[in-house]
Amino acid sequence: MFRNFKTVKRIVFGRGCFNQLDDILAAQRTAECPDMVFVVDDVFKKGKPLQERLPLHDEDLLLWVNVDDEPKTKYVDQLTAEVRKAMTERRRHLPAGVIGIGGGSTMDLAKAISLMLTNPGSSADYQGWDLIQVPAVYHAAVPTLSGTGAEVSRTTVLTGPEKKLGINSDHTVFDQMVLDPELIADAPREQRFYTGMDCYIHCVESLTGTYLNAFSQAYGEKSLALCQEVFLQADTPDSDDKLMMASYFGGMSIAYSQVGVAHAMSYGLAFVLGVHHGIGNSIVFDYLDEFYPQGVAEFRRMLERQGIDLPRGVTAASSDAQIDTMVNVALMLHPLWENALGKDWQQIMTREKLRDLYRRM
Missing domain, CATH: 3.40.50.1970 (Rossmann fold)
Structure with missing residues (x-):
């Protein structure tokens, strides 16, 4: 259906x-x-x-x-x-x-x-x-x-x-x-970046996911291209227009597909540590070379181009119980994992692997 x-x-x-x-x-x-x-x-x-x-x-x-x-x-x-x-x-x-x-x-x-x-x-x-x-x-x-x-x-x-x-x-x-x-136009620079990265990351997740179809691909590719223009090229008078449309097209892309690993894991960070969504996605995404190698490499170029210092060590003081809660929250999001890793995702993203990823952040 x-x-x-x-x-x-x-x-x-x-x-x-x-x-x-x-x-x-x-x-x-x-x-x-x-x-x-x-x-x-x-x-x-x-x-x-x-x-x-x-x-x-x-x-x-x-x-x-x-x-x-x-x-x-x-x-x-x-x-x-x-x-x-x-x-x-x-x-x-x-x-x-x-x-x-x-x-x-x-x-x-x-x-x-x-x-x-x-x-x-x-x-x-x-x-x-x-x-x-x-x-x-x-x-x-x-x-x-x-x-x-x-x-x-x-x-x-x-x-x-x-x-x-x-x-x-x-x-x-x-x-x-x-x-x-x-x-x-007057959004604080870092807030503008992290909110924009929410769009960029969910386009990467949509375009590389198992749920991808021509509908989501058409919107996702345009959104991704607009994000690349905004965050990798020189600022232009219509940069805000492009970012606003990137957000719209990105949202339409995942309407007929799904997001993936970064979004699932950022939910765990937010629930336990209160990390805001855009920042959380960015923190997580930087550790996901295994799943999104091209996207992560480009994301790092965006960080450098925009002069953004990504927060580090956010889970360093987290207890084992807190890490387990992050894992539990993330693993509730079955459609996100299936989109990212396929129907056998539970054999790929084990609790131990997910716990290790959180510890590295």
Whole structure:
């Protein structure tokens, strides 16, 4: 059976298109349900021009979210409860929509809130594949960092009490994307690099995986080429445009394939040590010559070209119990390992081998 996957319904791209957001959202507001919930990275809270450009109406709810740590199910539940309380006070059932403005973590929070407003229980109950039963409220993405592909993916990556695992569902997919390259222009250099490497690495994993097909290859090759232009060549006026499209194409590539070893292992690092996703992928990828020799060699050239010092010794102080937990979390992600290593992946990536890889980091 071929997967009949869902994509984002509407996309607007171009420098300055953020100014159209108010008009786009107007079509979703009604007299009975006019409220929009803006989920915005709190980095824009202090003296940032974006704060003044938010198209807030009197009835809208603004949630400044902190993503110093990667999104946790507990935080999603807290934010969802805050929105529900506000709706109850206004004698409304649901908001008209949820708008995520920020990087991958902020967009993941917006996805998760939109899902949990219509589904009972804790977000931890839905970590897995196709567990969501009721469609989310309308939700839109406005990326201010590019690379994760969160704006196009069917996953909202969350750390729960027992595991780091996404809510993977067709209902997770955004209804609208607003892709304005001007919004990513002021991203800190290292953050821009590591987020971009998330895209580069998942393209390498997709293009070398056993799930590869013409659909994922077409998107993945273009995304990879754009990453190579951005991170190996001289900066140009349209570098941000290219990086934003690399993120979109990279996300589309894995929609019909999968990621691989680096992503699986980075989940373990994040769950135990709180290492952010882009940095975690980069740390892991640097030790995966055996699986991705050409990609790792090119990645190291990107590190040198961009003047990035990769963190070292991140697991040096980790206990045996912590390493075992990393291994357990990583090994939960069966589709990633099968894509990377084939159906007999468990004979190739043994617990002992995985434990040794983590120890080397």
